[in-house]
Amino acid sequence: MPSTPVDIPAFASHQLLLLDAELQSELSETSLLVSSSTPSTLSRAGLAILNLQISSQRTGLGGKTVLELALDPAVAGSRKGGADIPEHGIKVGDIVGVQEQPVGSARRKEKAGLRERGVEGVVGRVGRDRLEVVLGKDPEGEELGGLGTGGRLWMMNQTMSNLKALPESAYTPFIRVLFGLTMPTPLPVPLPTPLTWLDPTLNPSQKDAIRFALASREIALIHGPPGTGKTHTLIELILQLLSQNLRILVCGPSNISVDNIVERLAPHKVPMIRLGHPARLLPSVLSHSLDILTRTSDAAAIVQDIRREMDAKQASIRKARNGRERRVVYGELRELRKEFRIRERGCVEGLIRGSRVVLATLHGAGGFHLKGQEFDVVVVDEASQALEAQCWVPLMWVKAGKLVLAGDHLQLPPTIKSLNTKEVKKAEKEKKTDKKTKARDDGEGETEKGEKSKDVNKSTTLETTLFDRLLDLHGPSIKRMLTTQYRMHEKIMRFPSDELYESKLVAADAVKARLLKDMPYEVSDTEDTKEPVVFWDTQGGDFPEKTEDEEIGKKAGKGMSLGESKSNELEAALVKLHVSNLVEAGLKPEDIAVVTPYNAQLAILSQLVKEDYPEIELGSVDGFQGREKEAVIVSLVRSNPEHDVGFLGEKRRLNVAMTRPKRHLCVIGDSETVGRGSKFLKKWMEFLEENADLRYPNVSDLYVDERNSG
Numbered sequence: 195m196p197s198t199p200v201d202i203p204a205f206a207s208h209q210l211l212l213l214d215a216e217l218q219s220e221l222s223e224t225s226l227l228v229s230s231s232t233p234s235t236l237s238r239a240g241l242a243i244l245n246l247q248i249s250s251q252r253t254g255l256g257g258k259t260v261l262e263l264a265l266d267p268a269v270a271g272s273r274k275g276g277a278d279i280p281e282h283g284i285k286v287g288d289i290v291g292v293q294e295q296p297v298g299s300a301r302r303k304e305k306a307g308l309r310e311r312g313v314e315g316v317v318g319r320v321g322r323d324r325l326e327v328v329l330g331k332d333p334e335g336e337e338l339g340g341l342g343t344g345g346r347l348w349m350m351n352q353t354m355s356n357l358k359a360l361p362e363s364a365y366t367p368f369i370r371v372l373f374g375l376t377m378p379t380p381l382p383v384p385l386p387t388p389l390t391w392l393d394p395t396l397n398p399s400q401k402d403a404i405r406f407a408l409a410s411r412e413i414a415l416i417h418g419p420p421g422t423g424k425t426h427t428l429i430e431l432i433l434q435l436l437s438q439n440l441r442i443l444v445c446g447p448s449n450i451s452v453d454n455i456v457e458r459l460a461p462h463k464v465p466m467i468r469l470g471h472p473a474r475l476l477p478s479v480l481s482h483s484l485d486i487l488t489r490t491s492d493a494a495a496i497v498q499d500i501r502r503e504m505d506a507k508q509a510s511i512r513k514a515r516n517g518r519e520r521r522v523v524y525g526e527l528r529e530l531r532k533e534f535r536i537r538e539r540g541c542v543e544g545l546i547r548g549s550r551v552v553l554a555t556l557h558g559a560g561g562f563h564l565k566g567q568e569f570d571v572v573v574v575d576e577a578s579q580a581l582e583a584q585c586w587v588p589l590m591w592v593k594a595g596k597l598v599l600a601g602d603h604l605q606l607p608p609t610i611k612s613l614n615t616k617e618v619k620k621a622e623k624e625k626k627t628d629k630k631t632k633a634r635d636d637g638e639g640e641t642e643k644g645e646k647s648k649d650v651n652k653s654t655t656l657e658t659t660l661f662d663r664l665l666d667l668h669g670p671s672i673k674r675m676l677t678t679q680y681r682m683h684e685k686i687m688r689f690p691s692d693e694l695y696e697s698k699l700v701a702a703d704a705v706k707a708r709l710l711k712d713m714p715y716e717v718s719d720t721e722d723t724k725e726p727v728v729f730w731d732t733q734g735g736d737f738p739e740k741t742e743d744e745e746i747g748k749k750a751g752k753g754m755s756l757g758e759s760k761s762n763e764l765e766a767a768l769v770k771l772h773v774s775n776l777v778e779a780g781l782k783p784e785d786i787a788v789v790t791p792y793n794a795q796l797a798i799l800s801q802l803v804k805e806d807y808p809e810i811e812l813g814s815v816d817g818f819q820g821r822e823k824e825a826v827i828v829s830l831v832r833s834n835p836e837h838d839v840g841f842l843g844e845k846r847r848l849n850v851a852m853t854r855p856k857r858h859l860c861v862i863g864d865s866e867t868v869g870r871g872s873k874f875l876k877k878w879m880e881f882l883e884e885n886a887d888l889r890y891p892n893v894s895d896l897y898v899d900e901r902n903s904g
């Protein structure tokens with residue numbers, strides 16, 4: 195049974211509040227760092243651009259108001275002549291709202307509906323340092339005046355506002371299932387089998403997931419734990435859908451996630467188009483890029499003809515003998531340009547309509563090219579890395595029959611800064627007070643919608659992904675899990691499998707017993723290279739953590755433990771000792787990664803370890819998601835008498851940390867502190883004590899080692 199159905203306008207309003215809270219949180223950071231170079235979570239997700247000002251305003255074609263927006267110089271720094279807008283996902287054709295940016299006390303003063311005061315339009319041009327928005331309807335003078343007077347503006351993709359405004363009559367069966375208004379259509383048992391598998395090496399859980407996704411009518415989740423071949427499975431699914439003559443839109447939260455699929459589909463000669471700016475695509479996928487095909491395909495010839503004609507005309511201007519002749523040529527050029535635009539649009543439309551597989555980032559799929567296009571299936575890879583608001587960009591834009599999401603909700607969700615706690619609660623309280631006042635004024639009680647929206651608010655934060663929410667709504671019957679993993683030694687896999695994946699993971703034969711000593715190059719057999727899991731237990735209080743001061747934390751921090759970053763110098767020394775042991779045994783430094791949840795620890799490690807072994811990869815746990823290495827050393831850092839573990843307590847972060855290695859996992863940490871952090875941590879420490887090669891470091895050895903290494 196689904197849990198309570200979700201009220202769609204209330205859901206969208208709540209999402210807007212959450213986005214607002216994220217904006218608040220990003221602002222408090224950008225205003226401190228005065229940084230115009232780091233894209234924020236919202237800009238990366240293609241949902242917003244912050245800190246803008248109206249630089250000019252004119253009347254464009256059809257008498258429409260065109261606003262030109264540039265970065266507020268106060269934020270951009272002292273540079274004259276327009277600073278570059280940080281990388282963002284907003285593009286020509288996007289429907290956006292331009293609104294006043296809420297700032298601290300101003301927000302409280304203006305709580306009576308900031309959003310309503312903004313203006314809506316379509317992005318007409320996007321430049322390095324400025325962009326233009328063509329307003330939909332002429333704003334009332336007051337609205338624009340309000341926007342123009344000094345305050346900063348932000349531009350936000352309108353998807354959620356559009357969802358909020360969607361009339362009930364427009365809810366498709368598919369949308370109704372996504373919000374629990376109807377149950378997913380029950381599937382036949384047993385599932386029908388597709389005739390032939392194109393990839394004979396698929397394992398049973400992969401085949402089952404594909405059969406399930408093919409048979410599902412509205413939604414299917416493919417749950418891919420680490421290394422289980424999620425993308426591999428999606429490729430076969432896409433090929434099977436194609437063989438059923440269906441049309442497919444494939445999206446991912448990042449360009450790389452989409453390009454990965456294009457590259458893997460290419461050998462199958464799939465007729466596909468990749469949308470997106472060519473500069474952001476991998477060189478290997480450019481031949482499928484819409485922009486490139488618009489110039490090179492057969493259909494483009496007719497566009498090129500007219501381009502040549504325009505070039506010739508342009509050149510003939512010089513030969514004109516007088517002003518009258520020049521005017522004539524300019525007139526002809528104008529006509530040609532018009533014709534060029536019409537033909538180009540026709541060519542683009544033809545290419546898109548003719549392609550059975552269209553690929554784009556979630557946000558890129560919201561472009562005007564795809565507006566109203568019909569797709570039998572929308573496939574989203576890395577869905578648990580995407581904000582729900584991001585997923586709705588394509589879902590609101592195209593007509594979709596069915597949605598397949600692939601991801602792992604037990605790894606980290608997209609990084610956001612606000613965590614939506616304080617700000618959202620505050621905003622909700624304000625909203626409720628407003629609503630109550632309004633209801634009182636209108637002589638009404640709380641509406642049914644108001645009641646329902648409370649449910650939504652309780653259960654969703656910005657980091658609740660669509661994947662999470664659907665699983666919550668409809669339960670595990672809408673998903674299939676891939677269970678054979680092709681990355682980790684059996685022993686490395688054991689704990690995450692038992693604790694997070696219901697003991698269902700199985701290590702593929704090719705990987706289950708692989709050790710460092712069996713590397714394809716010469717590595718000697720040592721106490722380290724013959725062990726899949728090593729635990730250096732630093733308990734006893736000799737390895738105390740240190741709290742870094744706020745500034746260091748902030749500089750290093752990208753959404754992680756800002757202002758309270760922790761480090762542990764002795765643990766770092768231990769990392770170095772373990773690395774040098776591995777390298778001495780013959781392991782190449784490029785086959786080793788060191789990950790830690792704390793940026794301050796990363797800073798120490800990059801001095802201590804990276805200097806001697808520049809090829810080693812160092813990373814935050816969050817940044818290493820999706821990656822793998824032969825040997826991974828995890829430095830847990832926390833060691834204090836209070837047994838405080840901070841954000842180390844997040845299961846999903848630990849899961850990512852412990853599932854990166856193929857042949858060797860080395861954990862360095864204080865079992866006394868860490869083991870008291872949470873039930874999960876306690877179990878992990880117990881598991882390591884029983885199953886890992888356990889070592890107790892001697893601090894004085896490390897000091898000696900430190901002095902020796904100079």
Ligand SMILES: Nc1ncnc2c1ncn2[C@@H]1O[C@H](COP(=O)(O)OP(=O)(O)OP(=O)(O)O)[C@@H](O)[C@H]1O
Nearest residue numbers: 395396397418419420421422423424425426680820
């Ligand atoms: N059925 C299979 N037989 C053999 N190898 C497989 C099979 N399925 C996947 N693999 C291998 O497993 C590895 C991981 O596959 P893939 O890149 O598709 O995984 P993923 O689940 O998308 O990755 P991640 O774990 O990072 O999310 C690849 O090297 C792939 O070749």
